[in-house]
Each structure stands twice: as structure tokens, then as C-alpha cells.
Amino acid sequence: MSGVEAVRQEALTDDLGSRRIEVHDLNAWFGSLQALRDVAVVAEPQAVTSIIGPSGCGKSTLIRCINRMHEEVLGARVSGKVLFDGQDIYAPDVDPVEVRRRIGMVFQRANPFPTMSVLDNAVAGLKMVGRLSRGELRRRSEQALRQAGLWDEVKDRLDEPGGKLSGGQQQRLCIARALAVEPEVLLMDEPASALDPASTLRIEELIQDLKTQFTVVLVTHNMQQAARVADWTLFMLYGQVVEFGPTRKIFTSPDDKRTEDYITGRFG
Amino acid sequence: MGTRLGNLRPNARGTPPLRRRSRLGDRLFKGLSVSMAAGLIALLALLLVVLSVGGYRALSKFGLHFLTGRNWNPVFGREDFGALPFIFGTLVTSAIAIVLAVPVAVGLALLLNEMQLGWLRNPLAVFVDLLAAIPSVVYGLWGLFIMKPVFDHTVEPFLTNTIGQVPAIGALFRGAKYCVETQVGNPRACVKFGYNSNGGDLFTAGVILAVMILPIVTAVTREVVAVVPRDLREGALALGATRYETIRMAVLPYAKSGIVGATMLGLGRALGETIAVSMVVGNGLGIGPSLFRPGYTIPAVIASEFREATSVGVHRSALLALALVLVVVSLVLAALSRMRVRRTARLVGGPTPAGAAEIPALEVTG
Amino acid sequence: MSGAAVATAGARAPGLSRSMSRSRRVKDRAFRASLWACGFLALLPLAFIVWYVLVKGVSALNLDFFTKEPAAPGEPGGGIVQSFVGTALIVGMAIGMAVPLGMLAAIYLSEYGRGRLASAVRFVAEILLSTPSIVAGAFIWAVVVVAMGTFSALAGAIALTVLMWPIITRATEEILRLVPQELREGALALGVPRWKTIARVVIPTAGSGIFTAIMLAVARGMGETAPILLTALGQDFLTTNPVAPADAVPLRIYNYARTPVLSQHAIAWGGAIVLLAAVLVLSITARFLANRQQRRIR
Missing domain, CATH: 1.20.5 (Single alpha-helices involved in coiled-coils or other helix-helix interfaces)
Known part of the structure; x- marks a missing residue:
């Protein structure tokens, strides 16, 4: 835990300290089906925390609990605490809309808005909520698209519908869209699972860039991806945390036999 | 340093974080949409209340006689409201419509869903649905000027001379033997070749109704047939069964209850149809076995008498009571039908995917 | 066996x-x-x-047919301009009422509707679709016409609203349901409030599908005779006064078909051609759009 503390101290010195996520005793249900059991984890600022595990282990549910998207599913319920900035996002006076604005999310399947152009998609959040001038929106759009490493590819087709881009470009457009509202944390739910290897590589490079400014939480079923980009790794099984620690430790000398089995591909 | 940051917290940007804002837009929008949805329930309730209150005077004054009496006289002072002739006419025309439409609708649904029609399937389905889009008054106009003469001079004499000669059911197809009282002012509306030659009649109205309800019965039947699991069919076909045997063994037994539901919905539509029927039914008050005599229906009498109906006597109340009877019967039929179709879907195949047939307005209800 | x-x-x-x-x-x-x-x-x-x-x-179709008031029975010429204007007036007002009512109810069912109220509303909307149109007419006759003391275009529009509201509700609900959940989540995850998500993402994406639902309801309303007869009564003169009796094309066809005057029969057929064309064009276009829309969204 001393490593965590060190990172934390370091982060505090440049006002990123408030972007830490702490999950305590988190339980989540779909109807009567319990998807998460007593999950606890910390996601540090300026680091990538990855969540791995076989499908159905609850990793997507966990990440969706961090910005209160889980409750959007019919019959879904949550108990426990998720501290962001020291505040419990599940406290009664908290506005889920505000939580989601500050904790952005990128989904597994790219979901650009089909009725909006590339330019508008990138600033969709700002357009729908704020009252920015056209020029300002354009400037912010360009900035977000550059941040997502997409600008050079789309600068000549900004007026085309977002759905016309390739799969990898669509996903980066969604990342741009999430970045444009200037979140403090970026949640990524298997952002590259539907992409080809080249696009995946671009996304991974992008994640490496983004972690200098954001707290990044990445769900992936691809262990190599976790090993490549993550600083911290959480291994889950059947809705429970099996092991959490620095990525290198998880992948080289895990404490738990089940983690080792999964890492080495022996798990069912 | 740490303290300064501590003071700046919880948010470096200086705004109190995460706190719930009033979100007026959200509350307003949700409130409005909830009330418009609940408004539908209120609408139905209001409709029933208004018609009950309006019809109360007539129903309480005449009691059961309102449903069984054969005399309908709105002249103030001699008021008598026995609605049996209208009930009779409504039931007979609807029965004719059901008898004619349901077999064709089932055949049509099987043709569209079970036979490999290729490119023909979609246009055929659309044409059938378009029948439901034709306005009632156009059916009436066509029925009155085109179909009725043909029925009067060709179809009905033919039926009288053939099925009419069969004992028992033949009575249905023999012509009315006398003039009908309500055809006052139109003395030509009398007997010619033993059938009524000028006013309309129950049979013609029933046939028009059959065409009008065909699309809705077909659509609901298709919805039911569509949920019969594919493997049942393929199982039968794999056994070497013919198309006919497959449908009889694997499709119809499962769809039967739903077809009954479709029939009930069609019946509800037929009972409430007004304009086309009133144009061809003849508006005669008699009750008798012949289908070729003029009749009168509940919707038709409401449409033709509402202008004279004032609240001086109970005439207006009587018409509202008729509307009440009509809406209660059709709503009960619709509810039963809906539940039956749903149950079929659940019994055979779990929850139905929202297919086109499930979209009620895409049936272009008429 | x-x-x-x-x-x-x-x-x-x-x-x-x-x-x-x-x-x-x-x-x-x-x-x-x-x-x-x-x-x-x-x-x-x-x-x-x-x-x-x-x-x-x-x-029967000529310029007079669309621009003149009816000629006296037996006299040649004349038209039914008041019927066209009346239909436009009544249906226009009905759209004005039924579209917001139906769309909001549909938004409730597809975006918020969970639990008992939603299933009750859905069931009621379904059986309201089976309300005989004459009953809607009698209902509004008993409430609005009697209260106002006069038949009117407004009463006609309210009667049509009773019929169109559930149609628009159910059809729009089905269309909103076709909008992928990911798009809603995409907007919500940006910190967009739910109502703006609905207004700026869900409804634009459903787009022409909603238009389809409205077209189908209009096609239905436009062809209705019985409810208009009981509430708007009919009118021989051109008027746009919403609280005066009004004419409508189907009503005119109905009345002319029952007279013995041959020239009026001809006009009835002329009205039928216009009505049928309008209704069929609306229905076919709606169907075409609906098919295209479903393919586009999926």
C-alpha cells in the first residue's frame, strides 16, 4: 500500500489528487441476480487501472457503477460506496448527471450519435448541455479530436455523419466526445474489443497519452492489453475481487492461485 | 501547501461538486410525459363515466326493456326505447362479417407467413393492410352504388334460388316478403322477385364489413402464427409432411387460441363500424330470419338520430346508453383478445420480439 | 395423429x-x-x-370542385371548398392536440415507463385503439357539443384527438424502442440530463419514424366520418371559425350519397377520389418510411 500512498502524495502536489476513485464494499444486482460482491478497489490519478477477468465476472458492472450508469439498466441496484474526490457518489444529495459529467465513459461498441456530424459528435456533450458559441464549439471540437488522435484523419470530413467513419475512428470519436466535456476520470469498457489490431494499437497508445492527465480505468478481457497499458490490475471472478495490485506483480508473481491460472490460460 | 489544497478541495475548479441541481427540465419533462400517459387512462375513465351518466336516465327508465324491447319511438310523449332491432342488426351484420372474413383472413395469414411467396409477399401484405386504410365512407359509397345493385339483382336472387331452397338454413337466404315500415316516403322500397330491391339489407352490409375487418383479423392472426416456433414446423417437414399436414399439425393447434383472439378483435371492429354499414344496411326495424331484409345497427341509429335527440325526453340519454353498450362490448372484446394473443405468445415462444405486427398503428386500423 | x-x-x-x-x-x-x-x-x-x-x-374534378361552395340542388357546377377547408381545420387542430399528447405518453412508455402504471397505460392504449369511432363522437357530443351549445370544428378536432392519441402513443413508443440503448447511454455518460438525452438524441434518431406514426394517425383521422358527423355536423358555407359547425370531405360524401340528386352523387365520387388518394398516399408513404427507418437504425 506504500506505493499507492507514494503515488497519491505525488499527485496531490499538482491538484490531480482529487481525481482518485475509491470503491468500498460495493454490491450490485440485476433484479435478484447479484453481479458484484463486496468489491473494493482504488484507481489512482495519472495511472491506468485495468480490470480483468473472464466474461460475466462483473468487470463491466463494476466500471458502470463508478459513474452511476449501472442504474440505467432495468431492475439494477447498487449498495456500498464509491468515493470520488472523497465524496460518495451514491450519497443521497448527489446528482448522477454531475457524476457522469466528471467521470466520463467510453463503451465497448462505438456509439456515435447517428444524427450528428463528426464535428458535432465530438462536442455533443457540450452542445447539449452548455451554451457555447459556434466558434468556441468548433475550437473545442478540434481540441478534443486532436487529443483523441483523430484530427488529421477526419479534418476533411468533419461534416459527414459520425457513423460513416471506420470502427476504430468511431471509437476514437467517442473518446474525443468523452474528453470534450473535460472529465477528471475516464472509464473505458473494453474500448478496443471490437477493433482490428491496428486500431487497437492506436487506442492503446492513446490511453498511454491520456493517463498523464486523467485517472483511467480500463476494463479488458485481453490480458496482454492490460499488461501493456495498465499500472494497476484488478482480477475478478464471479463478481468478487480475487487480487488487486501493481500490474507487474499480478502478471509475474500473483498471490492467488486462481489469478495464476487465469493469467497462464489454465482457467476454464 | 497541503492546507491550501485542502482549502481548495473538494474541487480544484471551485464549484461545489456533485451536488444535486434542481434539474427543473428533467422534472418538468418527466412530469408532463407521466401525466399524458396517465391521461390515456383518465380518457378511458372519463369516456365511460360520461356515457354512463348520460345513458343512466334511459337505462333506469326502461331497464331490461331497453335491451329486449322491439319498439323504438323517439316522439316525445309516446317515447319508447327498446333497442332489440338495433342489437339484432348489429349482431347479424357482424356475424356475417366474421363468418366470411375469418376463414379468408386465416388463409391469408397462412399464405403470407407459411408459404414461400418470395417477392410477392411484401406487396401482398401491404395491399391487405391498405384495405384498412380506405375510409369507411368510401366503402359505403362503393357499397351503395356499385355493390348493392349487383347484390340485389344477381347475387341475392342466385342465393335465394340455390341455398334458399335448402330446408332450415334456406330461410336465411329467402327474401323479405313485405315492405318495411321505416321506409316511409320511399314506397318503391318494396318487394320484387321476393327480395327487397331498393333499400339495403343485412347481407350486403355484412359483406362490406367482412372486407373492412379482413386486415385487422389477418394482422393479428399473422402475429400469432409468427410466434409458433420454427423447429415445430421444421420437425414436421423433416418427417416428410406436406405443407398442409405441417400447418395442420404444427401450426394451427398452437395458433388456435390466438385466432379466436383475432376473431374477437375483428368482431369488436365490426360491431362499432358506423358509416359504411348505415349506408347499405337499409335502416329497417324488422327482425326476422331473412338476411336479405333491411336492418338497422346501433352505430347507425346513433348517427342518424343524434340531431333530433334533445334532453327534453330521454332520447339523448337512450342514444348515449346505446353508445355505452357498444363501447363496453368492444372494449371487453379488445381486452380479451389482447390477453389471448399475449398468452399464445407466452405459451409458445416466450416474449414476442416487437415485430411489425405488434405495432398497432402500422396496421392502419380503420 | x-x-x-x-x-x-x-x-x-x-x-x-x-x-x-x-x-x-x-x-x-x-x-x-x-x-x-x-x-x-x-x-x-x-x-x-x-x-x-x-x-x-x-x-367531378375541376377547379370549381376545389374552389366553390355547393350549388343549389339540381343546378350545375359548384364545389365543396368548405369541406376541404373544414377537413384541414379539424384535422389540423386534432394534430395540434394529439401529437404532443401522444408523443409525451409514448416518451413516458419507452423512456421512463416501468412497473404497473406503464403496463396499465400500454393496455389501456391498446384497447382504446378499439374504441368504435362513433363512440368517440357520442362522447364528445355529450361533453363538448352539449356544453358549448353548438356543433363545431373544435369539437370535431377533439373527437379525432380521442382516436388519434392512442394511435400516436403506441406507434411512437414502438419506434422509440428501436433507438439503440447504447445511444442513450452514450449521452447520459457525457453528463447530459435525461430529458435532453431524449430531446436531442433519442427523438432525432427516431426521426422520420415518429413522422410515420403521425402520418398514420392523420390518415385515420382524415377519413373518419361518424365522429365528425356527431360533433362538427356539417356546413354548406365556407368558414374557418373553429367554434362554428364545420364540414369535412367524408361528411360531404356521406350526405351527398344519400340524396336522390345525381349531380351530388357525382360530387360525392369526386370527394371519394380525393379522400382515397390522400389516405392511400399517406399510408403508403408512412409504410415506406417505416421500413427504411427500421433498416437505418438497425
Whole structure:
């Protein structure tokens, strides 16, 4: 835990300290089906925390609990605490809309808005909520698209519908869209699972860039991806945390036999 | 340093974080949409209340006689409201419509869903649905000027001379033997070749109704047939069964209850149809076995008498009571039908995917 | 049961059509033929109606028909301009009322609706679709006409609203449901409030589908006679006063068809051609748009 503390101290010195996520005793249900059991984890600022595990282990549910998207599913319920900035996002006076604005999310399947152009998609959040001038929106759009490493590819087709881009470009457009509202944390739910290897590589490079400014939480079923980009790794099984620690430790000398089995591909 | 940051917290940007804002837009929008949805329930309730209150005077004054009496006289002072002739006419025309439409609708649904029609399937389905889009008054106009003469001079004499000669059911197809009282002012509306030659009649109205309800019965039947699991069919076909045997063994037994539901919905539509029927039914008050005599229906009498109906006597109340009877019967039929179709879907195949047939307005209800 | 037994026997001799008994083949043929006959029978009336309306109505169509008030019975010429204006007025007002009511109810059902209220609303909307149109007319007659002391275009519009509200609700709900959940989540995850998500993402994505639902409801409302008869009554003169009795095309057809005046019959057929064309164009366009929309969203 001393490593965590060190990172934390370091982060505090440049006002990123408030972007830490702490999950305590988190339980989540779909109807009567319990998807998460007593999950606890910390996601540090300026680091990538990855969540791995076989499908159905609850990793997507966990990440969706961090910005209160889980409750959007019919019959879904949550108990426990998720501290962001020291505040419990599940406290009664908290506005889920505000939580989601500050904790952005990128989904597994790219979901650009089909009725909006590339330019508008990138600033969709700002357009729908704020009252920015056209020029300002354009400037912010360009900035977000550059941040997502997409600008050079789309600068000549900004007026085309977002759905016309390739799969990898669509996903980066969604990342741009999430970045444009200037979140403090970026949640990524298997952002590259539907992409080809080249696009995946671009996304991974992008994640490496983004972690200098954001707290990044990445769900992936691809262990190599976790090993490549993550600083911290959480291994889950059947809705429970099996092991959490620095990525290198998880992948080289895990404490738990089940983690080792999964890492080495022996798990069912 | 740490303290300064501590003071700046919880948010470096200086705004109190995460706190719930009033979100007026959200509350307003949700409130409005909830009330418009609940408004539908209120609408139905209001409709029933208004018609009950309006019809109360007539129903309480005449009691059961309102449903069984054969005399309908709105002249103030001699008021008598026995609605049996209208009930009779409504039931007979609807029965004719059901008898004619349901077999064709089932055949049509099987043709569209079970036979490999290729490119023909979609246009055929659309044409059938378009029948439901034709306005009632156009059916009436066509029925009155085109179909009725043909029925009067060709179809009905033919039926009288053939099925009419069969004992028992033949009575249905023999012509009315006398003039009908309500055809006052139109003395030509009398007997010619033993059938009524000028006013309309129950049979013609029933046939028009059959065409009008065909699309809705077909659509609901298709919805039911569509949920019969594919493997049942393929199982039968794999056994070497013919198309006919497959449908009889694997499709119809499962769809039967739903077809009954479709029939009930069609019946509800037929009972409430007004304009086309009133144009061809003849508006005669008699009750008798012949289908070729003029009749009168509940919707038709409401449409033709509402202008004279004032609240001086109970005439207006009587018409509202008729509307009440009509809406209660059709709503009960619709509810039963809906539940039956749903149950079929659940019994055979779990929850139905929202297919086109499930979209009620895409049936272009008429 | 016997069918199954025969079927097994058939399966034992694969590929030999001769092995199928003659009676089975005949039955199957007869069955197929009867299905085709049903298809043919169903198309017959549509063809006949469209044909006769065209043949009989086309001669009535001229400029006067669309621009003049009715001539006195027996006199030549004249038109039914007041019917067209009346239909536009009544249907226009009905759209103004039914579209917001229906769309909001649909938004509730598809975006918020969970639990008992939602299933109750859905059920009620479904059975309201089966309300006989004359009953909607009688209802509004008893409430609005009697209260206002006069038949009026407004009462007609309210009666049509009673019919169109549930149609728009159910059709729009189905169309909103076709909008992928990911798009809603995408917007919500950006910190967009729910109502803005609905207004700026869900509804634009459903787009023409909603328009389709409205078109179908309008097609239905436009062709209705009975509820208009009981509430707007009819009118021989051109008026746009919403609280005065109003005419409508179907109403005019109905009234003229029942007179013995031949020139009025001709005008009735002319009205039928216009009405039928409008209703069919709306229905076919709506269907076409709906198909395209479903393909686009999926």
C-alpha cells in the first residue's frame, strides 16, 4: 500500500489528487441476480487501472457503477460506496448527471450519435448541455479530436455523419466526445474489443497519452492489453475481487492461485 | 501547501461538486410525459363515466326493456326505447362479417407467413393492410352504388334460388316478403322477385364489413402464427409432411387460441363500424330470419338520430346508453383478445420480439 | 395423429414423390390452392374500389370542385371548398392536440415507463385503439357539443384527438424502442440530463419514424366520418371559425350519397377520389418510411 500512498502524495502536489476513485464494499444486482460482491478497489490519478477477468465476472458492472450508469439498466441496484474526490457518489444529495459529467465513459461498441456530424459528435456533450458559441464549439471540437488522435484523419470530413467513419475512428470519436466535456476520470469498457489490431494499437497508445492527465480505468478481457497499458490490475471472478495490485506483480508473481491460472490460460 | 489544497478541495475548479441541481427540465419533462400517459387512462375513465351518466336516465327508465324491447319511438310523449332491432342488426351484420372474413383472413395469414411467396409477399401484405386504410365512407359509397345493385339483382336472387331452397338454413337466404315500415316516403322500397330491391339489407352490409375487418383479423392472426416456433414446423417437414399436414399439425393447434383472439378483435371492429354499414344496411326495424331484409345497427341509429335527440325526453340519454353498450362490448372484446394473443405468445415462444405486427398503428386500423 | 403416421411412412422412402399417397398430394394441392384463393379474394375489393372510385370520380374534378361552395340542388357546377377547408381545420387542430399528447405518453412508455402504471397505460392504449369511432363522437357530443351549445370544428378536432392519441402513443413508443440503448447511454455518460438525452438524441434518431406514426394517425383521422358527423355536423358555407359547425370531405360524401340528386352523387365520387388518394398516399408513404427507418437504425 506504500506505493499507492507514494503515488497519491505525488499527485496531490499538482491538484490531480482529487481525481482518485475509491470503491468500498460495493454490491450490485440485476433484479435478484447479484453481479458484484463486496468489491473494493482504488484507481489512482495519472495511472491506468485495468480490470480483468473472464466474461460475466462483473468487470463491466463494476466500471458502470463508478459513474452511476449501472442504474440505467432495468431492475439494477447498487449498495456500498464509491468515493470520488472523497465524496460518495451514491450519497443521497448527489446528482448522477454531475457524476457522469466528471467521470466520463467510453463503451465497448462505438456509439456515435447517428444524427450528428463528426464535428458535432465530438462536442455533443457540450452542445447539449452548455451554451457555447459556434466558434468556441468548433475550437473545442478540434481540441478534443486532436487529443483523441483523430484530427488529421477526419479534418476533411468533419461534416459527414459520425457513423460513416471506420470502427476504430468511431471509437476514437467517442473518446474525443468523452474528453470534450473535460472529465477528471475516464472509464473505458473494453474500448478496443471490437477493433482490428491496428486500431487497437492506436487506442492503446492513446490511453498511454491520456493517463498523464486523467485517472483511467480500463476494463479488458485481453490480458496482454492490460499488461501493456495498465499500472494497476484488478482480477475478478464471479463478481468478487480475487487480487488487486501493481500490474507487474499480478502478471509475474500473483498471490492467488486462481489469478495464476487465469493469467497462464489454465482457467476454464 | 497541503492546507491550501485542502482549502481548495473538494474541487480544484471551485464549484461545489456533485451536488444535486434542481434539474427543473428533467422534472418538468418527466412530469408532463407521466401525466399524458396517465391521461390515456383518465380518457378511458372519463369516456365511460360520461356515457354512463348520460345513458343512466334511459337505462333506469326502461331497464331490461331497453335491451329486449322491439319498439323504438323517439316522439316525445309516446317515447319508447327498446333497442332489440338495433342489437339484432348489429349482431347479424357482424356475424356475417366474421363468418366470411375469418376463414379468408386465416388463409391469408397462412399464405403470407407459411408459404414461400418470395417477392410477392411484401406487396401482398401491404395491399391487405391498405384495405384498412380506405375510409369507411368510401366503402359505403362503393357499397351503395356499385355493390348493392349487383347484390340485389344477381347475387341475392342466385342465393335465394340455390341455398334458399335448402330446408332450415334456406330461410336465411329467402327474401323479405313485405315492405318495411321505416321506409316511409320511399314506397318503391318494396318487394320484387321476393327480395327487397331498393333499400339495403343485412347481407350486403355484412359483406362490406367482412372486407373492412379482413386486415385487422389477418394482422393479428399473422402475429400469432409468427410466434409458433420454427423447429415445430421444421420437425414436421423433416418427417416428410406436406405443407398442409405441417400447418395442420404444427401450426394451427398452437395458433388456435390466438385466432379466436383475432376473431374477437375483428368482431369488436365490426360491431362499432358506423358509416359504411348505415349506408347499405337499409335502416329497417324488422327482425326476422331473412338476411336479405333491411336492418338497422346501433352505430347507425346513433348517427342518424343524434340531431333530433334533445334532453327534453330521454332520447339523448337512450342514444348515449346505446353508445355505452357498444363501447363496453368492444372494449371487453379488445381486452380479451389482447390477453389471448399475449398468452399464445407466452405459451409458445416466450416474449414476442416487437415485430411489425405488434405495432398497432402500422396496421392502419380503420 | 394419422398425419404423423403417414408422414413417417413418407420419410422411409426418401426422394420418391410417387411414395406419397395420391390423397395426400391432392389434399396438399387443394390446400395450397385455397390459400391462393384467399389472397386473390382479399385483393379483389381493393382493386374494385380503387377502380370504381377513379372511374366515377374523375369527371367531378375541376377547379370549381376545389374552389366553390355547393350549388343549389339540381343546378350545375359548384364545389365543396368548405369541406376541404373544414377537413384541414379539424384535422389540423386534432394534430395540434394529439401529437404532443401522444408523443409525451409514448416518451413516458419507452423512456421512463416501468412497473404497473406503464403496463396499465400500454393496455389501456391498446384497447382504446378499439374504441368504435362513433363512440368517440357520442362522447364528445355529450361533453363538448352539449356544453358549448353548438356543433363545431373544435369539437370535431377533439373527437379525432380521442382516436388519434392512442394511435400516436403506441406507434411512437414502438419506434422509440428501436433507438439503440447504447445511444442513450452514450449521452447520459457525457453528463447530459435525461430529458435532453431524449430531446436531442433519442427523438432525432427516431426521426422520420415518429413522422410515420403521425402520418398514420392523420390518415385515420382524415377519413373518419361518424365522429365528425356527431360533433362538427356539417356546413354548406365556407368558414374557418373553429367554434362554428364545420364540414369535412367524408361528411360531404356521406350526405351527398344519400340524396336522390345525381349531380351530388357525382360530387360525392369526386370527394371519394380525393379522400382515397390522400389516405392511400399517406399510408403508403408512412409504410415506406417505416421500413427504411427500421433498416437505418438497425
